[in-house]
Amino acid sequence: MNAAELTISQLREAYSKGDLTPADALQSIASAIDETDGDIGGYLSYDLELALKDAESVDLSKPLGGVPIALKDLINAEGQPCAAASRILDGKYQSPYDATVVRKLREAGAIPFGRANMDEFAMGSSNENSGIKPCRNPHDTDRIPGGSSGGSAAVVAAKTAVAALGTDTGGSIRQPASHCGVVGVKPTYGRVSRYGLIAFASSLDQCGPLTKTVEDSALLLQTIAGPCERDSTCLDAEVPDYTAAIGQDIKGLKIGLPKEYFAEGLDPAVKEKVENALKTLESLGAETIEISLPNTDHAVATYYIIATAEASANLARFDGVRYGHRSQEADDLLGVYELSRDEGFGAEVKRRILLGTYVLSSGYYDAYYLRAQKVRTLIRQDFTTAFEKVDVIASPVSPTPAFKIGEKSSDPLAMYLADIYTISANLAGVCGISVPCGSVSEGGSDLPVGLQLLGKPLGESDLFRAAHALETA
Amino acid sequence: MNVRDGANLARIRLTDEEAEEYQSQLDQILQYVEQLNQIDVDGIEPTAHAEDVFDVIRDDVAIATHQLSQEAALSNAPETAHDQIKMPKVVE
Numbered sequence: 001m002n003a004a005e006l007t008i009s010q011l012r013e014a015y016s017k018g019d020l021t022p023a024d025a026l027q028s029i030a031s032a033i034d035e036t037d038g039d040i041g042g043y044l045s046y047d048l049e050l051a052l053k054d055a056e057s058v059d060l061s062k063p064l065g066g067v068p069i070a071l072k073d074l075i076n077a078e079g080q081p082c083a084a085a086s087r088i089l090d091g092k093y094q095s096p097y098d099a100t101v102v103r104k105l106r107e108a109g110a111i112p113f114g115r116a117n118m119d120e121f122a123m124g125s126s127n128e129n130s131g132i133k134p135c136r137n138p139h140d141t142d143r144i145p146g147g148s149s150g151g152s153a154a155v156v157a158a159k160t161a162v163a164a165l166g167t168d169t170g171g172s173i174r175q176p177a178s179h180c181g182v183v184g185v186k187p188t189y190g191r192v193s194r195y196g197l198i199a200f201a202s203s204l205d206q207c208g209p210l211t212k213t214v215e216d217s218a219l220l221l222q223t224i225a226g227p228c229e230r231d232s233t234c235l236d237a238e239v240p241d242y243t244a245a246i247g248q249d250i251k252g253l254k255i256g257l258p259k260e261y262f263a264e265g266l267d268p269a270v271k272e273k274v275e276n277a278l279k280t281l282e283s284l285g286a287e288t289i290e291i292s293l294p295n296t297d298h299a300v301a302t303y304y305i306i307a308t309a310e311a312s313a314n315l316a317r318f319d320g321v322r323y324g325h326r327s328q329e330a331d332d333l334l335g336v337y338e339l340s341r342d343e344g345f346g347a348e349v350k351r352r353i354l355l356g357t358y359v360l361s362s363g364y365y366d367a368y369y370l371r372a373q374k375v376r377t378l379i380r381q382d383f384t385t386a387f388e389k390v391d392v393i394a395s396p397v398s399p400t401p402a403f404k405i406g407e408k409s410s411d412p413l414a415m416y417l418a419d420i421y422t423i424s425a426n427l428a429g430v431c432g433i434s435v436p437c438g439s440v441s442e443g444g445s446d447l448p449v450g451l452q453l454l455g456k457p458l459g460e461s462d463l464f465r466a467a468h469a470l471e472t473a
Numbered sequence: 474m475n476v477r478d479g480a481n482l483a484r485i486r487l488t489d490e491e492a493e494e495y496q497s498q499l500d501q502i503l504q505y506v507e508q509l510n511q512i513d514v515d516g517i518e519p520t521a522h523a524e525d526v527f528d529v530i531r532d533d534v535a536i537a538t539h540q541l542s543q544e545a546a547l548s549n550a551p552e553t554a555h556d557q558i559k560m561p562k563v564v565e
Contacts, residue, residue, distance in 0.1 A: 093549050189522070190524050232529035300505075305509075321550075321551075321558060323550060324549070324551070326551035333561055333563050341484055347494075351495055354483060354495055357482045358478075358503075368506070372509060373520055375509055377520045378512070416502075427520075429524055457524070
């Protein structure tokens with residue numbers, strides 16, 4: 001049997017009954033990858049030998065004992081390659097250390113296994129910006145899996161991973177989870193350490209789980225959350241028992257429906273699925289209330305100034321000096337910088353670095369960057385006001401189901417605008433989950449649709465409670 | 474915006490084709506973000522981080538498990554010599 005068909009809970013049960021060993025599980029997943037991932041492209045690589053060595057000393061009594069977890073390719077795990085799906089690092093970098101999330105996974109008994117494909121440096125919403133190879137949606141291989149954690153979502157959906165970690169800067173966990181029909185969680189900013197993750201936009205990035213069930217996401221977040229002395233933005237707040245929220249009823253839960261998120265541009269078939277899910281939640285005792293997030297229209301513009309500004313600073317480290325690609329054409333120092341970066345970065349990464357450099361440059365900083373930071377305050381205040389009235393906010397994840405590969409790749413702005421429902425949560429720092437709520441038929445394929453639930457800062461338990469109620473209804 | 478100025482600041486040497494393509498795409502994106510100029514932000518404090526956490530410091534002591542050996546630190550360098558990273562000559 002293929003162990004990647006199981007949830008974390010089912011795999012743990014199979015271990016405890018003695019039906020399976022971690023080595024069996026790893027070998028079966030490696031076979032499944034060899035058989036089916038060629039059509040999907042969810043993995044960039046895996047190292048079975050290294051994982052089997054980890055499995056030898058694994059403690060099955062631990063919360064994730066013997067559970068293999070796929071990692072988005074920007075998460076450092078000692079001895080594994082880590083390239084953020086970029087040619088500037090591909091084949092030229094091996095992690096000399098573990099990211100905090102990987103250390104915590106290991107301490108909980110998990111085995112980091114497999115490097116998941118992604119948009120280069122997490123810049124993209126379709127995985128078409130991978131610098132290594134394309135990734136396809138397991139539900140229709142002519143379509144995108146979403147991005148930037150497209151590989152992480154695709155391998156869970158394709159049953160070539162038990163579960164995966166991704167990162168979410170503007171929707172990069174929730175949107176691919178929605179398009180691939182899996183559960184994805186963007187934790188509250190500061191809930192999970194960013195130490196050892198290749199940074200895209202430091203004030204927006206968060207690492208979170210992509211899993212087959214809500215319970216698995218609760219288990220995984222439980223493991224990776226918590227303070228970190230190597231990330232000063234990581235909150236010094238206790239981690240509640242997220243699994244305790246699983247199975248609790250949602251009677252009296254107040255769900256806000258932002259009117260701006262159900263306006264024009266939303267595909268009617270997606271809207272219908274989301275509304276059905278809301279009816280289900282109401283039938284379970286939740287109360288829905290219309291709310292307003294008045295600055296929603298400005299979120300995409302604000303995001304693409306702040307995120308690119310931070311990216312331009314973060315990606316300055318890729319200069320051909322200490323690690324990564326160094327141009328063979330360069331004969332002086334400036335040439336090493338300029339040619340290594342031109343040869344190593346893909347088109348979208350260059351575009352964003354150029355935009356970010358411009359909005360931070362002398363004479364334009366106040367007009368673009370500072371103004372965007374002020375609008376960010378207004379967007380944050382929208383959420384603070386909304387959460388005075390409601391416990392969670394519900395909406396679609398993406399205005400359409402997964403689109404066809406190539407459909408939007410020549411128009412960067414059109415691609416950015418598709419992030420409209422997910423971006424604000426990162427700007428405001430609140431937590432969010434995408435949970436499957438059905439599928440729509442398009443061009444002969446059944447394409448999954450996700451419901452997004454957003455929660456108060458550190459309100460992940462509310463998300464798990466509501467998402468699990470929907471999942472099991 | 475002149476894309477060549479940005480590319481110079483960002484230390485990316487663009488080909489002519491790249492420069493032309495990015496110029497039109499970035500002009501379009503900048504035109505879109507102009508909408509932020511219509512918002513009244515007088516008296517609004519900027520948000521740099523979504524959480525109000527300031528000045529996080531720890532004791533200034535070395536932690537053994539937080540250190541990379543010289544060998545590990547150099548293991549990914551494109552070119553090394555005498556346990557150092559090698560670069561083209563800067564001074565003539």
